[in-house]
Amino acid sequence: MDLIQAIIIAIVEGLTEYLPVSSTAHMGFAASLLNMEESEFLKMFQVSIQFGAILSIVVLYWKKFFDFTNLSFYLKLIFAVLPALVLGYLFDDKIEAVLGNQIAISSVLVLGGIVLLFVDNWFKNPTVSDEKEITVKKAVIIGFWQCLAMMPGTSRSAASIIGGMTQGLSRKAAAEFSFFLAVPTMLAVTVYSIFVKTWGKGTPTEMKGYEMILQDQTHINLFIVGNIVAFIVALIAVKTFINLLTKYGFKFWGWYRIIIGIGLLIYFTYFK
Structure with missing residues (x-):
C-alpha cells in the first residue's frame, strides 16, 4: 500500500462509515479497483482508521460527550455497546472470514438496500425526538440491532438507525444515537484490532x-x-447525512445500495 492508496481508502472510510451504505463493502471495492494486494496490514488498516472517524463524532458533539452532569447518557452507551462487544469477540474469526468474500458482501448490500426502501413507511409516527428520552432498555435493544452489522455489507449505521426507529425514535434522533453508539463500539474494535488481535x-x-x-x-x-483523512472527511459526511436523512429519508440510500450492490456483483463475478 502506498500513500495515495491509503488516502483513497481513508476518504472512502470517512464518507461511508456513518452512512447506511456499508463502509466495508466500499473499502473492499476501492481496494480491488486500486489493485491492492489483500494483506493483513490492509485489513488492519481498514479497521484502525475508524479511530479518525470516531474523533469526528466526538468533535461534532463535544457538548454531549463532555457533559459530565448527564450520567445517564454514558450509562445508556455502556449498556448499548455490550452486545456488540460480547458477540463481536465470540464471532471475530467468522467475521474476518467473510471480509474477503466480496460476492457475499455485495449481496448483503443489495438486500439491505431493499429494506431501506420501505423503512420510512414502516415507522411514520416517532415518539422520541431527543437522546434524553431514550431509556436504557431502548438503548440496549438498539445495541442488539447494531449487532446485525457483524455481517459485512450490512452497515452498522443502517442497523442501529433502524433499531432506533423500531423504538420510536425519529430519523434524526435515531441517526444521532447511532453516531453516539459508534464511538464506544468502534473505539473497542479499533483497540482490539491494534493491541489484542493477532x-x-x-x-x-x-x-x-x-x-x-x-x-x-x-x-x-x-x-x-489514514486517520487524519478519515477524520476530516467524516466531519463533512456526518453533517451532510443528517440533513439529507431528515429531509428525504432512506429511499435514496436504498436505491444507492441496490445499484452499487448489483454493480459490485457483476464486477466481482465477471471481471475479478
Missing part, C-alpha cells in the same frame, strides 16, 4: 496490529495519514 494467526508472519504499524516508518505514516 493478525495472520498460524502463519510465519503473525503479529499484533501495533507491531505491523511500527514495523517501518512507511506503515506509521500510512496509519497517521
